[in-house]
Amino acid sequence: MKVRILAVASAGLMALGAHAATIEPLGMSSYRLDWDGTTDEAYFIQWSLDLGGWQYFPLVDQGVDHEEFNFNSSSERFFVRVVSWPYTGSDPHGADFDGDGLSNIFELMFGLDPLDTDSDDDGILDGAEDLDEDGALNTSEYLAGSDPKVKDHPDVKLSVTVGN
Ligand SMILES: [Ca+2]
Numbered sequence: 430m431k432v433r434i435l436a437v438a439s440a441g442l443m444a445l446g447a448h449a450a451t452i453e454p455l456g457m458s459s460y461r462l463d464w465d466g467t468t469d470e471a472y473f474i475q476w477s478l479d480l481g482g483w484q485y486f487p488l489v490d491q492g493v494d495h496e497e498f499n500f501n502s503s504s505e506r507f508f509v510r511v512v513s514w515p516y517t518g519s520d521p522h523g524a525d526f527d528g529d530g531l532s533n534i535f536e537l538m539f540g541l542d543p544l545d546t547d548s549d550d551d552g553i554l555d556g557a558e559d560l561d562e563d564g565a566l567n568t569s570e571y572l573a574g575s576d577p578k579v580k581d582h583p584d585v586k587l588s589v590t591v592g593n
């Protein structure tokens with residue numbers, strides 16, 4: 430029997446249970462997370478294997494009322510939580526919630542925290558970091574559409590596919 434524990438939290442430290450959430454198994458290693466949303470919030474979904482650190486799934490969910498997210502996990506034990514952020518716009522992927530110059534989805538795709546201007550807490554803001562040390566700062570790579578983790582030529586465009 431697999432142990433599945435769902436924790437629900439938000440950037441604003443919303444009380445546990447404020448968004449009634451459940452996980453149901455859909456099949457082999459496949460699950461559905463659902464929770465009650467509102468139209469004035471966007472949602473990030475995070476996972477952890479040990480509660481020691483949380484990783485983002487690469488999407489931002491626009492709040493409606495009933496939210497669903499399907500995912501796979503082959504781990505014996507895992508944790509999933511929903512993080513909410515006040516938002517009434519229509520492009521949660523393209524928005525820049527933490528205001529560091531990098532869009533939410535760009536940060537999610539490259540392992541940065543879209544809700545923290547300095548993901549690694551080294552005093553250098555995410556946009557001013559140069560992840561691949563190729564001389565082009567992350568903000569420049571974002572604007573050029575290049576991959577901030579590959580020392581790529583400026584005219585190599587990044588292709589991003591987002592599922593929701
Ligand atoms: Ca950002």
Ligand SMILES: [Ca+2]
Binds near residue numbers: 549550553554555558
């Ligand atoms: Ca930093």
Ligand SMILES: [Ca+2]
Binds near residue numbers: 566570
């Ligand atoms: Ca770079």
